[in-house]
Amino acid sequence: MKRGIFSINGKAFEWESEFLIDRENCLIYTNEINPRYPLKCLNAKWEIYSINNGVKISLKHYFDIRAVGIIKRILYPLVRIIIKKNSTELLNSIKKYEKRN
Numbered sequence: 821m822k823r824g825i826f827s828i829n830g831k832a833f834e835w836e837s838e839f840l841i842d843r844e845n846c847l848i849y850t851n852e853i854n855p856r857y858p859l860k861c862l863n864a865k866w867e868i869y870s871i872n873n874g875v876k877i878s879l880k881h882y883f884d885i886r887a888v889g890i891i892k893r894i895l896y897p898l899v900r901i902i903i904k905k906n907s908t909e910l911l912n913s914i915k916k917y918e919k920r921n
Contacts, residue, residue: 858885858895
């Protein structure tokens with residue numbers, strides 16, 4: 821289990837995820853426990869590739885939301901934007917950490 825905090829417009833939210841690490845294939849799978857509304861589920865797949873003198877990390881999210889019809893069509897792209905923003909910040913933090921070490 822891993823607990824974390826993310827923010828939207830300066831407001832902090834907590835999350836908790838299960839992690840499955842596949843060292844042989846350089847993969848990490850995550851499954852969010854009790855995702856916040858409007859999420860029904862949120863899963864991610866991290867793929868790590870060796871390149872030159874470093875690594876490349878690919879992070880893909882899979883999610884569904886608890887809404888139907890027009891509300892779902894409105895919320896879905898907003899959730900994608902938030903996930904993309906948080907993912908970009910996380911991957912940039914990893915890159916900055918690696919450059920320091």
